Amino acid sequence: AQSVTQPDIHITVSEGASLELRCNYSYGATPYLFWYVQSPGQGLQLLLKYFSGDTLVQGIKGFEAEFKRSQSSFNLRKPSVHWSDAAEYFCAVGDSYTGFQKLVFGTGTRLLVSP
Amino acid sequence: EPEVTQTPSHQVTQMGQEVILRCVPISNHLYFYWYRQILGQKVEFLVSFYNNEISEKSEIFDDQFSVERPDGSNFTLKIRSTKLEDSAMYFCASTLGSTDTQYFGPGTRLTVL
Numbered sequence: 001a002q003s004v005t006q007p008d009i010h011i012t013v014s015e016g017a018s019l020e021l022r023c024n025y026s027y028g029a030t031p032y033l034f035w036y037v038q039s040p041g042q043g044l045q046l047l048l049k050y051f052s053g054d055t056l057v058q059g060i061k062g063f064e065a066e067f068k069r070s071q072s073s074f075n076l077r078k079p080s081v082h083w084s085d086a087a088e089y090f091c092a093v094g095d096s097y098t099g100f101q102k103l104v105f106g107t108g109t110r111l112l113v114s115p
Numbered sequence: 116e117p118e119v120t121q122t123p124s125h126q127v128t129q130m131g132q133e134v135i136l137r138c139v140p141i142s143n144h145l146y147f148y149w150y151r152q153i154l155g156q157k158v159e160f161l162v163s164f165y166n167n168e169i170s171e172k173s174e175i176f177d178d179q180f181s182v183e184r185p186d187g188s189n190f191t192l193k194i195r196s197t198k199l200e201d202s203a204m205y206f207c208a209s210t211l212g213s214t215d216t217q218y219f220g221p222g223t224r225l226t227v228l
Contacts, residue, residue, distance in 0.1 A: 032214065043206060043221035044158070090158060094214065101214045102148070102160040102171060 002027045002095045006106035013081045014114050021076040021109050023091030032094030032101065033074040035065055038108075039087045047089075050074060061085070086113045117141045119220035121207050127226045128197055136192045136223045138207030147190045148208040148217060149182065151175070158206065164190065165213070197227045 003026045013019050025031055032051050036044040048059025055067040065076045074091060088110050092103040120139045128134050140147050149161040162172040164182050181193045190209075194201055204224050208217040 034216070036219070044219040046216060046218070049216055092158075096214050101210070101217070102163055102173075103150070103158075103217060104160070105158040107157045 002093055002104045004091050004093050004104055004106035006089075006091055006109050008109045009107070010110045010112065012112040012114055015083050016080050019076075019078045019081045019085070019111070021089050021091075021111070023074045023076065023106060024072050025074065025091070025093045026072065027093050027095070031074075032096065033065075033067060034092045034094065034103065035059065035063070035074075035076050036090045036092060036105075037087050038090065044090065047076070081111075081113055083113045083115070086111055119207055119209055119218050121205075121220035121223050123223060124221065125224045125226070127228065130199055130227055131196050134194050134197055134225060136194075136205050136207075136225070138190045138192070138209075138220055139188050140190055140207065140209030141211075141218060142188070144209035144211050144218075146170075146210045146213055146215075147182075147184070148210075149192045150206045150208065150219075151203040152206065152222075153200075153203045161192075161205075194225075197225075199227050201225060202227045 005024045034049045035047040047063050048057050050057050050067045058064050063078050067074050088108045090108045091106045094101040122137045147164045150158050152158045160173050162176045163170045179195045183191050204222045206222045207220040210217050
């Protein structure tokens, strides 16, 4: 079965420091990969996605992610974190075996930003 | 920018009662989804819907759940007889094509007492 692993439950980063959130997936075919962000009490906002092509994808708010097939990873990065980035981040893989795409989410990583 | 909307934002109900959660997907989208997130847990797929029928459903989506697109704009999730374990945040999502990016609504927090 398809699965997504986000090994870090919590991460604390100082404001201005760089960030990397890890995501590993298990999927039998070429995956569709996503990062969503959820601020407290809010819904899920798409940060970026990978469908095919360039393995380094740029997203909103200065985020980027790199697809590495050999490592089954899709890690999210940001060079300089802002206090407003504090939120929960979810990696997801699109399971489209049936022709319709359901998203399989990881357990999320809560990002805390210290002053 | 078009967005998915959901009502109500918070619903409190007694165990055994029926609830209907409402969603208005993005207007030209054709594929609709419900997910749920129990507090502190991951977001889980419930059901996908296309052309007025369910295309896929998870094990969670048992006979107590149903979905409907009663008109050209709304997409509803009904839980016939709520249980305590149905307490969760329910997210609606929609896409234009079957494998396009899913856009999520803000969610409805359902509390079953």
